[in-house]
Amino acid sequence: MPHPATITAAVFEKILAFLAPLFVGAGTGDIGAAREAASATLSSYGARTDRELRLAALSIAFAFGALDALSRAADPELALNQVMRLRGNANALNRAAQQNETRLEKLRKQPPVAIEEEAAEATPEAPTEALPASSATADLLAFARSKLKSMMGAATPAPPAPAPVVPLSRQQRRAAERKAEKVRQRQQEEARRAQRAAERMATVRETARASA
Numbered sequence: 001m002p003h004p005a006t007i008t009a010a011v012f013e014k015i016l017a018f019l020a021p022l023f024v025g026a027g028t029g030d031i032g033a034a035r036e037a038a039s040a041t042l043s044s045y046g047a048r049t050d051r052e053l054r055l056a057a058l059s060i061a062f063a064f065g066a067l068d069a070l071s072r073a074a075d076p077e078l079a080l081n082q083v084m085r086l087r088g089n090a091n092a093l094n095r096a097a098q099q100n101e102t103r104l105e106k107l108r109k110q111p112p113v114a115i116e117e118e119a120a121e122a123t124p125e126a127p128t129e130a131l132p133a134s135s136a137t138a139d140l141l142a143f144a145r146s147k148l149k150s151m152m153g154a155a156t157p158a159p160p161a162p163a164p165v166v167p168l169s170r171q172q173r174r175a176a177e178r179k180a181e182k183v184r185q186r187q188q189e190e191a192r193r194a195q196r197a198a199e200r201m202a203t204v205r206e207t208a209r210a211s212a
Contacts, residue, residue, distance in 0.1 A: 011050040015057045022064045022135050055104040062097035065140040066090040096144035
């Protein structure tokens with residue numbers, strides 16, 4: 001795959017090695033053909049920097065993982081809970097693929113100056129972001145879920161700092177105590193009224209039963 005000078009060769013090779021297993025044909029094991037297929041697929045995304053190349057690779061890997069999960073879910077020998085779990089995994093991987101494609105599209109709208117600045121800062125020893133441990137579906141799922149969790153944590157605003165406790169003056173404390181005492185007395189009076197009303201109602205009922 002011919003790639004622009006803003007893409008680091010070491011990063012490109014790492015990503016190609018990450019994607020190649022997805023393109024190995026069943027029973028052939030032709031890694032050379034798999035690398036060519038992965039390179040051609042990457043080129044279709046038109047990545048210009050290491051970061052864009054990584055997002056393109058993740059989009060491809062997550063999409064393949066979703067297809068793999070759906071393929072496994074079609075096995076008629078599987079139990080219903082296994083089928084539902086695989087379909088859920090496919091849905092999660094598909095969302096991850098779409099999220100990375102969206103991020104890639106946003107980056108591709110940046111002007112050329114921003115692309116050159118990003119390329120000048122990137123180094124092979126310090127890629128912008130990590131890749132999953134492998135292109136296996138389980139590793140893709142673990143990576144996607146960890147990224148989602150970290151994104152949700154970053155989006156959660158920090159709780160507001162507690163308001164400082166201002167000590168009350170002696171007059172304020174006395175006023176608060178008087179107010180609390182009035183509330184307590186009012187509640188006691190309402191309770192006594194309710195009790196007297198219940199006693200009167202009980203007397204009326206007893207009188208009615210006696211005269212019946």
